[in-house]
Amino acid sequence: MKRTKTIAASAGTLFWIAVGLLASYGATRLGVGSITDPGAGFIFFWSGLILIVLSLIVFVDALRSFENTLRQLPEINWPKIALVLFALLLYAFVLEKLGFVFTTFVLMSFLLGCIQGAGWFRSFVVAGAAALTSYAMFELWLKIRLPKGILGL
Amino acid sequence: MFESLASLLYGFNIALQPQNLLYCFIGVTMGTLVGVLPGIGPTATIALLLPATFALNPISAIIMLSGICYGAMYGGSTTSILLNIPGEASSVVTCFDGYQMARQGRAGAALGISAFASFIAGTFSIFGLILLAPTLANFALRFGPPEYFALMVMGLTVVAYLARKLMAKALMMAVVGILLGCIGLDPITATPRFTFGMLELADGIGIAPVVMGLFGIAEVLENLGVQRKTEVFAEKIKGLFPNREDWKRSAGPMARGSLLGFSLGLLPGVGAIVPQFLSYALEKNLSRNPERFGNGAIEGVASPEACNNAAVGGTFIPLLSLGIPSTAMTAILLGALMIYGLTPGPLLIKNSPDLFWGVIASMYIGNLMLLILNLPLIPLWVRVLKIPYAYLSCFIILFCLIGAYSLNNSTTDIYVAIVFSVIGLLMKKFAFEPAPLVLAFVLGPLLETALRRSLIQSDGSLLIFLQRPISAAFIVFSIVVLIAPLFSHIRLGRGLSEED
Numbered sequence: 001m002k003r004t005k006t007i008a009a010s011a012g013t014l015f016w017i018a019v020g021l022l023a024s025y026g027a028t029r030l031g032v033g034s035i036t037d038p039g040a041g042f043i044f045f046w047s048g049l050i051l052i053v054l055s056l057i058v059f060v061d062a063l064r065s066f067e068n069t070l071r072q073l074p075e076i077n078w079p080k081i082a083l084v085l086f087a088l089l090l091y092a093f094v095l096e097k098l099g100f101v102f103t104t105f106v107l108m109s110f111l112l113g114c115i116q117g118a119g120w121f122r123s124f125v126v127a128g129a130a131a132l133t134s135y136a137m138f139e140l141w142l143k144i145r146l147p148k149g150i151l152g153l
Numbered sequence: 154m155f156e157s158l159a160s161l162l163y164g165f166n167i168a169l170q171p172q173n174l175l176y177c178f179i180g181v182t183m184g185t186l187v188g189v190l191p192g193i194g195p196t197a198t199i200a201l202l203l204p205a206t207f208a209l210n211p212i213s214a215i216i217m218l219s220g221i222c223y224g225a226m227y228g229g230s231t232t233s234i235l236l237n238i239p240g241e242a243s244s245v246v247t248c249f250d251g252y253q254m255a256r257q258g259r260a261g262a263a264l265g266i267s268a269f270a271s272f273i274a275g276t277f278s279i280f281g282l283i284l285l286a287p288t289l290a291n292f293a294l295r296f297g298p299p300e301y302f303a304l305m306v307m308g309l310t311v312v313a314y315l316a317r318k319l320m321a322k323a324l325m326m327a328v329v330g331i332l333l334g335c336i337g338l339d340p341i342t343a344t345p346r347f348t349f350g351m352l353e354l355a356d357g358i359g360i361a362p363v364v365m366g367l368f369g370i371a372e373v374l375e376n377l378g379v380q381r382k383t384e385v386f387a388e389k390i391k392g393l394f395p396n397r398e399d400w401k402r403s404a405g406p407m408a409r410g411s412l413l414g415f416s417l418g419l420l421p422g423v424g425a426i427v428p429q430f431l432s433y434a435l436e437k438n439l440s441r442n443p444e445r446f447g448n449g450a451i452e453g454v455a456s457p458e459a460c461n462n463a464a465v466g467g468t469f470i471p472l473l474s475l476g477i478p479s480t481a482m483t484a485i486l487l488g489a490l491m492i493y494g495l496t497p498g499p500l501l502i503k504n505s506p507d508l509f510w511g512v513i514a515s516m517y518i519g520n521l522m523l524l525i526l527n528l529p530l531i532p533l534w535v536r537v538l539k540i541p542y543a544y545l546s547c548f549i550i551l552f553c554l555i556g557a558y559s560l561n562n563s564t565t566d567i568y569v570a571i572v573f574s575v576i577g578l579l580m581k582k583f584a585f586e587p588a589p590l591v592l593a594f595v596l597g598p599l600l601e602t603a604l605r606r607s608l609i610q611s612d613g614s615l616l617i618f619l620q621r622p623i624s625a626a627f628i629v630f631s632i633v634v635l636i637a638p639l640f641s642h643i644r645l646g647r648g649l650s651e652e653d
Binding site for chain 1: 204205208319321322324325328329331332335339341342344346347370374377543544546547548550551552554555558559562564567568571574575578579583597600601604605608609612613615
């Protein structure tokens with residue numbers, strides 16, 4: 001268990017080392033410039049290097065003392081999180097095609113019914129009310145243009 | 154002094170216009186609501202409402218958004234007292250004695266003193282703001298790029314120092330924030346940087362979707378499947394007005410809490426969370442009966458509540474006089490000012506006196522509204538707390554999605570919010586704090602410009618930061634803050650509760 005935690009924490013810091021490396025490498029392609037004439041990549045290059053150094057400090061710290069490195073989230077539900085994220089991505093993908101009201105109704109029904117287990121009838125009612133109320137509030141009252149889609153709503 | 158009073162009267166003239174009064178009311182009510190509700194905070198709410206304010210004039214918009222900031226401080230204490238769950242991070246300490254008071258049948262007195270302490274401290278901080286902000290803005294006219302760069306470095310270092318976990322982790326997040334904030338066109342050469350050919354990224358990543366992802370959706374994802382028990386006190390809450398003994402006990406702590414909160418709130422990076430812990434510790438040390446603390450001492454409610462409200466007022470000073478946000482919440486406000494076409498900084502007071510004085514006067518009116526409305530509305534907030542979190546979380550997600558989309562009428566911002574929700578969740582899992590990231594994200598482009606201008610100005614000599622006294626003072630302070638943990642295992646932030 002302890003070993004798994006340490007590996008996970010180390011992997012986390014290795015990710016940031018990779019980000020630092022990518023930022024620094026990308027910066028060299030943009031042109032770091034010089035200290036007298038900093039280029040477009042100047043801030044990225046040095047920030048990337050600082051990120052690598054800090055990540056190494058955290059990495060060493062994670063190896064030395066794994067305690068508190070990983071926060072224990074209460075009953076975290078990864079499959080549900082994956083489902084919600086998939087639903088949100090799908091929502092973003094079809095929003096402009098199918099329109100705000102219909103897409104929002106489907107998303108809210110899914111979140112309430114499938115994810116939160118609110119019961120299907122109640123989920124449909126609440127989702128419908130949420131979609132129509134938010135449409136009225138944002139589109140009609142606040143004049144924020146929401147996508148109409150093929151359904152025109 | 155007389156000039157400030159005349160300006161304040163001018164501010165009241167603006168703030169008392171019906172439209173501004175309405176938006177002030179909406180702001181403080183929304184603030185109290187999100188303060189009451191665990192799971193969504195003022196930072197995410199301001200980000201959410203930002204697109205809705207585009208149609209308003211900037212003064213009304215900032216009045217409303219500021220109302221959310223200080224309104225949340227009032228609301229946060231309600232859940233702390235009635236549920237032992239802080240509605241806001243800045244109300245954690247109120248749980249210690251507020252909840253105990255509620256258990257002893259004194260929920261009304263706790264809620265009452267909390268509202269009065271908030272009002273008194275809010276008023277105090279507004280007067281501090283009136284006196285200090287114009288003076289500081291005049292002083293800041295002497296600031297050049299090196300001073301600004303050094304000040305921003307100091308702010309980020311202090312945020313990292315106050316982190317609850319490893320300081321290096323907070324600094325990492327600050328660096329990541331700078332990297333993300335600088336994505337887009339180069340401010341000097343207009344070269345696209347890390348845009349990957351996407352036109353939507355040419356203007357950089359928007360602060361609002363980032364905040365919605367990190368603070369809004371990530372919070373919901375973290376709590377998926379968690380059954381939140383909202384056991385609110387069923388008995389009728391009575392005796393909202395504290396008695397003479399309560400006032401006697403609370404007067405000193407309120408005054409000290411206000412002073413401490415305001416002074417610490419002025420410092421870039423401090424915010425409202427740490428000062429309330431310090432005020433609680435101070436009162437406990439000063440008390441003749443320290444054993445009462447944690448067992449329902451009214452001073453333990455009055456002092457931190459005064460402190461967190463005064464601190465919020467304090468955080469507005471660097472924002473309005475220097476254009477430097479000191480917390481994630483004020484970082485969003487800075488973003489809002491920029492979106493409205495205003496240039497935050499020392500010249501804001503001179504160039505937009507209507508905005509500056511109008512917002513300050515509205516803060517006083519808003520505090521008064523909160524005092525008048527909050528006590529009678531407590532039963533309503535208690536009812537709101539009974540809304541099942543399962544429903545609430547779905548609505549938080551929906552509003553985040555709409556908020557993100559409506560910024561530019563583009564689904565790209567929804568994708569950005571989703572990506573940052575995953576990042577936010579992983580940050581929680583790996584104990585990385587989001588506040589330094591958000592602050593650095595906003596400061597990143599300003600910091601880069603100040604750094605490059607300083608280097609061009611000094612012909613590449615880094616000594617420019619040490620040769621000018623103001624920037625040297627900021628840099629020396631930052632270095633002291635950075636190396637302090639090497640010589641001591643005690644760090645302010647480490648003492649903070651995990652749950653805040």
